[in-house]
Amino acid sequence: MSNKNEMGAFLLRVVLGVVFLAHGAAKFQGGIENVAGWFDSIGLPGALAYVVAIIELVGGIALILGIGTRIVSTLIGFIMVGAIFTVKLPAGFLDGYEYDLVLLTVAVFLVLNGSKLYSLEQLILKGKEDLHSITKSA
Template sequence: MDKPVVRDAALLLFRVVLGIIFVAHGWEKLFISGTTATTGQFSAWGVPQPTLSVWIAAVAELLGGAFLVVGLLTTFVAGALALLMLAAVYFVHLDAGFFVSTNGLEFPLLIIVSLMMIVVFGSGRASIDGVLTRG
């Protein structure tokens, strides 16, 4: 299984699925729930500067997810999204238990670990980063 083609295919699949998850969450904040409702939710959770935080989170998730899908600036974006998720853990998920059904730590921890895998292993050759760094 330690063949470059298999590794690159696995990284591509991993990156695309993770990116789609982030795009969906950013899209939901901006266009489905809307920024007003999401701001109220952030405010109830005690997130500082809830309006600004909603915009930062939504745009970071939407654009960061898209960058993960295509593999552009991948390690930087994955690191930034991991920091965003750590903030989400602190403000939203820390006191909610473990399981995702109670808005607990389960999902954000999985996302953070997944993002760290991308930071460590990179985007693979099947990415814009991979194309730009071939020499």
């Protein structure tokens, strides 16, 4: 990936992380029990609210730091597909699922391309490669 593409992927990763960190935090701050009750009211298991909120909160932090970008983005993609088909689709495109579709697209981009720039995971992997090359040459 070129430097411009890496910068673009970095921006997408961090913004997606901030958005989901905020959404996850809001679910806990607003009372996760209320969110679980709402999930129940739309026919989803209330326990799923906890799973979604944790993925959003922890996943958002992981994306910002650049840890497990592809895995977290996959999970976020599933959440967005679920949100679109269970809640947003009936409202139509505008004022319905357009925002979720953008978030889904960003998540899919990150699944396909990753994001190594300013990534803690890349820093750790580079450190392991450097250590491996030092021990191999010794």
